[in-house]
């Protein structure tokens with residue numbers, strides 16, 4: 001169907017104005033009725049966060065998401081775009097996407113008086129109707145609401161004439177969504193301006209009052225510590241949000257694995273990558289252990305991005321081995337975990353004097369994660385046949401620098417590995433190398449094998 005090109009045609013087509021909240025609400029109702037997924041790609045919030053979002057939308061409330069870093073708050077807010085109409089009609093050339101049937105800005109009023117039903121309209125896509133801003137202490141009223149344009153003043157406009165204004169982000173979000181990240185970081189004065197424009201519908205700019213009855217769906221995010229801190233968000237603005245929805249980290253390790261897999265960087269050599277289940281689980285478990293570690297500052301949280309970037313780091317290191325040693329597949333091993341410091345440091349904050357101990361803390365997290373996953377695969381297994389291999393001075397040497405066929409060669413001399421091959425789904429030499437490292441390290445962490453570091457390599461022997 002051809003989209004109407006002027007106000008007359010739009011009226012003839014039977015277009016009815018509606019507020020952005022009604023629009024989102026009605027689109028949500030359609031999706032619920034037809035059983036469509038509301039927020040595709042958001043994993044782990046199906047039974048907790050998403051029902052609350054749906055209720056907020058049905059109740060036409062603005063929403064503030066409260067949660068630690070890396071809990072998909074920004075992703076959730078961006079997902080609201082999919083609940084907007086694909087296109088809506090706007091007065092052509094209007095800076096604030098005015099409704100052709102009910103414009104609010106002065107230049108549109110003037111234009112309509114002159115051209116009436118012939119006034120041209122444009123169609124704004126849903127992506128054009130979403131604006132996002134990271135709150136920082138230096139965000140100004142000019143950024144958010146607007147600024148007087150000295151050139152227009154010089155042209156003879158009066159200050160009381162809003163056409164002398166450069167509109168900021170919020171007026172430009174008219175009939176759309178405005179999302180503000182880390183709301184408490186906004187200076188109090190700016191929060192007052194934000195509240196006034198949204199609630200009182202007028203705002204003071206450089207001493208004169210601009211009246212703009214904007215239609216905006218307001219979304220915000222905040223860290224729980226800042227949010228509860230008295231005075232970080234001015235009370236009237238806090239009250240404006242009808243729904244305060246708490247986000248959370250993945251409730252299960254399996255969900256953390258799924259999110260990591262969905263979000264991680266894809267290599268052009270992707271078809272060569274084999275990620276054993278136990279390696280994915282260990283990477284996810286490291287973040288989960290970090291979230292309960294007493295030496296890590298839990299107020300800012302441990303983002304899911306730690307898992308994602310750690311997964312990318314271990315893949316990168318195994319990719320490097322694949323290139324150097326001409327391996328057949330890219331398969332991460334435990335010894336690749338030595339490289340996650342680069343992707344972990346800076347995303348976690350140490351408590352008090354913990355900073356110098358950071359490397360030790362990360363090593364401890366890896367140990368706990370490896371033992372946890374090893375036990376989950378072998379809780380009921382003793383390895384007595386396998387441990388019998390170590391009666392004499394037998395040692396098994398591993399390193400991220402040793403080619404996989406060398407592991408196979410060592411493994412051939414060992415008894416009692418059948419169960420391990422089966423449970424860890426060993427399908428080739430590269431996965432064999434990775435699986436053997438898990439078993440050796442797991443048995444070391446259980447106190448059954450000793451481990452020595454010799455010039456960059458690890459040597460596992462009988463424990464004395």
Ligand SMILES: [Zn+2]
Pocket residue numbers: 091094095096097098103104105106107108109
């Ligand atoms: Zn306008």
